Amino acid sequence: MALMQGPRVGLFGGSFDPPHLAHRALADCALAELKLDKLLWIPAGQPWQKAGRQLAPAEQRCAMVQLMMDGEPRFELDDCELRRSGASYTVETLRERAVNHPGEQLFLIIGQDQYARLNTWRDWPEILQRATLAVAARAGEAMKAAPELQATPHRMLPLALPAMAHSATAVRQQVMRGEDIRPMVGNAVAGYIAQHRLYEKSEY
Template sequence: MSKALRLGLLGGTFDPPHLGHLALARAARDQLALDELRWVPAGAPWQKAGRVLAPAADRLAMVRLLVDGEARMRVDDVEIRRAGPSYTVDTVLALRRERPDADLFLVVGQDQYARLHTWHRWRELLEAVTLAVAGRECAPPQAPAELAGVAHRMVAIDLTPVAVSSTAVRDAAARGADLRAHVGAAVAAYIERHHLYRPSTPLPARS
């Protein structure tokens, strides 16, 4: 009998993707012995409807630049091609139909785990995947109270914290700062070339 495909999914807005995302992806791929880790940029992230995002095509391009050359990783534009809000459960169930024999791991951080009960059809999602959770500050993952009594599969990912966030990168880009240490040279060059995250009016100089 052949071994079941071990497939990881890492979704997100990726506005922009940064080296913290890449560290999480590498840790999940290696520690879970994944045959493949798919990055799935959200097309229309419904929980961030109140914020202006970089165009989906740019976010997709930046993810592809970030993971270029990474073994056993690929970028899936399914949520960008799909009309309407981007619901993780729709992506997972479609993949389950495509690969019913696969072991599916949904890779998340502790912050996403803590609010997973707010996700669309979250109980159905939990039935379809094993959660692969990176705890905060090297601590073991902690299930929120809303999930404590709900049966679900969870494995921990050991991840050394990376001091970077998409918010911080956007703020740095707005100031015209060098982003290479946060997003890598290729993504930094893309942000610069396409003038992403630049304010429409000049920012005041910092004292």
């Protein structure tokens, strides 16, 4: 499969509800290991796999991503999925990118858990055609993919991510318990969450 030789662009999607320091570590790792020209942080509108939980408002998640991106000029916020009605599907983002920015070499940055179930994503064979998968490998764990994915030719590059036990769920739970979340999200995002009193109620 021939690779395009245009700008190298990473696509890093997620709920970012909230973004935390493991997100930043993965983004920094992708920039360095993939030699990206830029990396797009793409907050999801309503992720189809998380339809049962109410997300924090889009503008607040974007504001927190902006704070998490601070200091790296190659990071950009892309709100394409927030402007789209209905559920957020990665394949639609890749299609739009190909139309609006032809010639880019796209790298889809995902976690190992997402790689293992990528065959459940909408139009997943098309995703494999449109982007190289950059998969964050957890320390000491073997890379796993579903048999369907293993049987389909695709480009996959592992990203060596330092072990970090951070998760957005853990951050939200700590906020509800009144605990200090700065070690997980940094001072700026922690301050924003406190100022706007996010995640203090159980619906988040």
